[in-house]
Amino acid sequence: MKRQRANQFLRRRVLLFLIKPSNYDDQGYVVTHFRGVLPSNTLNCLAALTQDVVNKKMLGEEVDVRVHLFDETVQKIPVEKICRFSRAGYEQRIVCLVGVQTNQFPRATDLARKFRAAGLTVLIGGFHVSGYLSMIKQIPADIQSLMDEGITIVKGEVEEAWPEILKHAVSGRLKPLYDFVDDKPDLFTKPIPILDTRLMKRFVASNFGTIDCGRGCPFNCSFCTIINVQGRKMRVRSAETIAQAIRENWRRNRVDFYFFTDDNFARNAQWERIFDTLIDLREKEQIDVKFMMQVDVLCYKIRNFVEKARRAGCTKVFIGMESINPESLKDAAKTQNKAEDYVNLISAWRRAEVSTHVGYILGFPHDSEESLRHDLHRLMHEIQVQQASFFILTPLPGSRDHLEMSQRGDYMDADYNKYDSMHETMHYSNFGEPGSLQRFYHEAWDTFYSFENMKRILLRASPRNYWDILKSFIWYKNAAVLERRHPMMTGFFRRKSRDAMRTGVAVPGRWDFLKMRVREIRCYLEGVIKLLWEMQELWLQTRPRSAAEERIVQEMHRIYESVQRRLTVAEVQLAYHRAHLHLPALKVPSKLSLYWQKCNLFYANRQVYTRTDIDQNWSRIVQRVRRYKLLGISPLRFFVNLWLDFQVTTMFAYAFFTARQEELSLDG
Numbered sequence: 001m002k003r004q005r006a007n008q009f010l011r012r013r014v015l016l017f018l019i020k021p022s023n024y025d026d027q028g029y030v031v032t033h034f035r036g037v038l039p040s041n042t043l044n045c046l047a048a049l050t051q052d053v054v055n056k057k058m059l060g061e062e063v064d065v066r067v068h069l070f071d072e073t074v075q076k077i078p079v080e081k082i083c084r085f086s087r088a089g090y091e092q093r094i095v096c097l098v099g100v101q102t103n104q105f106p107r108a109t110d111l112a113r114k115f116r117a118a119g120l121t122v123l124i125g126g127f128h129v130s131g132y133l134s135m136i137k138q139i140p141a142d143i144q145s146l147m148d149e150g151i152t153i154v155k156g157e158v159e160e161a162w163p164e165i166l167k168h169a170v171s172g173r174l175k176p177l178y179d180f181v182d183d184k185p186d187l188f189t190k191p192i193p194i195l196d197t198r199l200m201k202r203f204v205a206s207n208f209g210t211i212d213c214g215r216g217c218p219f220n221c222s223f224c225t226i227i228n229v230q231g232r233k234m235r236v237r238s239a240e241t242i243a244q245a246i247r248e249n250w251r252r253n254r255v256d257f258y259f260f261t262d263d264n265f266a267r268n269a270q271w272e273r274i275f276d277t278l279i280d281l282r283e284k285e286q287i288d289v290k291f292m293m294q295v296d297v298l299c300y301k302i303r304n305f306v307e308k309a310r311r312a313g314c315t316k317v318f319i320g321m322e323s324i325n326p327e328s329l330k331d332a333a334k335t336q337n338k339a340e341d342y343v344n345l346i347s348a349w350r351r352a353e354v355s356t357h358v359g360y361i362l363g364f365p366h367d368s369e370e371s372l373r374h375d376l377h378r379l380m381h382e383i384q385v386q387q388a389s390f391f392i393l394t395p396l397p398g399s400r401d402h403l404e405m406s407q408r409g410d411y412m413d414a415d416y417n418k419y420d421s422m423h424e425t426m427h428y429s430n431f432g433e434p435g436s437l438q439r440f441y442h443e444a445w446d447t448f449y450s451f452e453n454m455k456r457i458l459l460r461a462s463p464r465n466y467w468d469i470l471k472s473f474i475w476y477k478n479a480a481v482l483e484r485r486h487p488m489m490t491g492f493f494r495r496k497s498r499d500a501m502r503t504g505v506a507v508p509g510r511w512d513f514l515k516m517r518v519r520e521i522r523c524y525l526e527g528v529i530k531l532l533w534e535m536q537e538l539w540l541q542t543r544p545r546s547a548a549e550e551r552i553v554q555e556m557h558r559i560y561e562s563v564q565r566r567l568t569v570a571e572v573q574l575a576y577h578r579a580h581l582h583l584p585a586l587k588v589p590s591k592l593s594l595y596w597q598k599c600n601l602f603y604a605n606r607q608v609y610t611r612t613d614i615d616q617n618w619s620r621i622v623q624r625v626r627r628y629k630l631l632g633i634s635p636l637r638f639f640v641n642l643w644l645d646f647q648v649t650t651m652f653a654y655a656f657f658t659a660r661q662e663e664l665s666l667d668g
């Protein structure tokens with residue numbers, strides 16, 4: 001016993017912090033949300049690699065490694081606490097800033113300097129440093145100064161090299177720069193990203209996992225960084241390792257939805273094996289796993305690809321469409337995309353009842369406001385995609401665009417925090433005045449996610465993906481319209497902290513900060529209520545209805561078109577009567593029972609078509625409150641309205657939370 005204690009005492013403890021930094025907003029606050037939507041696959045990847053090193057005791061028997069994961073997009077990093085403990089000097093502390101993209105580089109730099117100043121060992125890796133240094137051989141001043149301060153830069157993928165880097169870190173022999181870009185690891189049997197149960201709880205859906213089943217892409221788009229870091233030759237994970245990880249996650253945490261983060265799953269040489277394995281998991285082992293993936297425009301031409309994807313549980317595909325303007329596609333060397341394929345592509349996925357989400361880039365040299373408006377109209381009405389994400393063309397370090405612009409000496413914004421595809425970072429030829437492309441960018445989001453377009457999309461959607469699309473609309477509108485941020489970098493309910501601001505930005509006084517937060521939170525909550533009302537209205541107007549209900553709605557519309565005012569009770573009864581002629585099982589309600597149905601929606605929920613009346617009553621009540629005419633508010637009307645709203649909201653919430661059950665039974 002004593003010897004065991006002595007051994008424990010002699011063991012060196014290493015605390016390893018894997019931190020995924022966020023970025024700053026335009027005011028200099030760190031972007032953190034109460035709940036996130038998309039977890040970081042890079043963080044999960046490094047967690048798995050580290051776990052493997054620890055399990056295999058690759059650092060030696062005497063080293064006891066404790067790993068802590070942080071994702072700053074959903075939690076505050078306890079910088080002071082991490083540094084304080086290090087000053088006590090009991091344990092060695094190593095901080096790894098992981099998956100640092102260009103827009104996160106300024107935040108990562110601030111964090112790295114704080115940790116380094118407290119004497120910790122610090123490493124930075126991810127796409128910014130890997131991309132920049134793989135295209136431009138001369139090390140830029142900002143990266144050089146980090147290295148001069150003793151911070152280690154890691155360029156490229158570390159599946160093979162991670163044990164060695166950790167050994168160097170633990171023994172204090174780290175080099176300033178590690179370079180693995182030309183030495184890409186084979187992924188076939190490497191550890192699959194691990195899901196951290198504690199972190200998963202910070203995301204809206206804790207049944208959500210990520211796996212990169214392969215890396216690289218054979219194409220050659222000029223704005224893309226992936227090919228210059230992960231290469232044009234695809235490397236893949238084995239279908240069996242993927243299936244084993246899915247089984248394990250299902251058993252331990254009931255994870256049943258995945259984002260396969262491959263940039264182009266259609267070019268993964270193992271796609272068919274992976275699909276077949278997933279089909280077996282679903283059909284033979286009853287593990288009802290579903291997933292979304294990224295594919296290219298030509299994928300629908302691959303034999304069996306769409307059909308097998310559906311059977312394997314694919315519910316959504318993200319397609320790199322980028323533009324429907326052939327000139328713009330040529331500008332980007334995206335020659336594999338042919339705009340004439342788009343309609344066939346979308347209808348192939350629609351027939352398989354898999355929803356389609358396209359990435360669309362704004363700001364190519366041939367784009368103008370007028371041409372983009374025209375293209376957007378075609379995207380919505382002719383090609384009929386179900387979801388779209390817009391990105392402002394950005395010269396990301398690591399792309400050919402960035403290299404060529406650097407060589408030509410073209411203007412590029414010096415602030416990397418803006419390289420998030422929501423900001424203008426270069427000159428856009430047909431958008432002379434600065435800010436005009438950004439204005440159009442917001443217009444594109446507002447137009448695509450307008451009530452009328454969302455309604456058209458949901459009316460065309462199949463029951464299998466109706467709720468998936470509606471839920472995405474809530475997420476997307478919350479981000480793009482309420483927060484004015486890109487949904488892929490936005491969660492729910494923004495948090496802000498005075499003590500984690502960008503270096504160089506003046507920290508506001510406590511009182512000013514409090515006033516600002518109260519104002520912001522009030523505006524946000526008002527926005528959330530409006531958003532929920534809009535989504536309820538959307539659901540009421542589009543939800544799948546029974547034949548009887550459909551008939552009544554048609555008859556009511558017919559009568560409404562001839563009278564052009566709200567229908568009287570007698571007219572509603574007439575609609576029932578006409579519907580009854582086609583569907584005799586339908587009872588024509590008495591006048592009294594129609595009044596009863598009007599107040600008791602739970603009893604007759606099939607007859608709720610809109611919440612317009614409820615909203616109008618609320619706005620009348622609010623107007624009176626604003627004019628201090630409280631006595632003019634009828635208590636009866638107030639309580640009836642509250643009761644009706646409660647019922648509609650409850651019905652919506654019930655449908656929302658039981659949607660997954662419905663999907664399952666439909667699938668079965």
Ligand code: B12
Binds near residue numbers: 096156216422
């Ligand atoms: C999934 C994904 C997302 C997810 C999750 C992010 C994540 N990192 O998991 C979501 C949807 C949130 C996302 C959002 C965005 N993304 Co993204 N995303 C990807 C994608 C497709 C896969 C990421 C992944 O899992 N890669 C696999 C991992 C294992 O590779 P890796 O990150 O390079 O990590 C390896 C090495 O770099 C290294 N490493 C990484 N960090 C560290 C740290 C240390 C210390 C060490 C030793 C090693 C190390 O080890 C890892 C294992 O080998 C990549 C493209 C790609 N192929 O990577 C784009 C990519 C990273 N995204 C990109 C962009 C631009 C964005 C957005 C700005 C887009 C937008 N407007 O929404 C946002 C920004 C989000 C933010 N601020 O948080 C760019 C980044 C380019 C750049 N130079 O910045 C990429 C490369 C795609 C592209 N178009 O070029 N993204």
Ligand code: SF4
Binds near residue numbers: 217226227
């Ligand atoms: S298809 Fe996508 S991943 Fe492949 S090179 Fe083009 S942008 Fe990059």
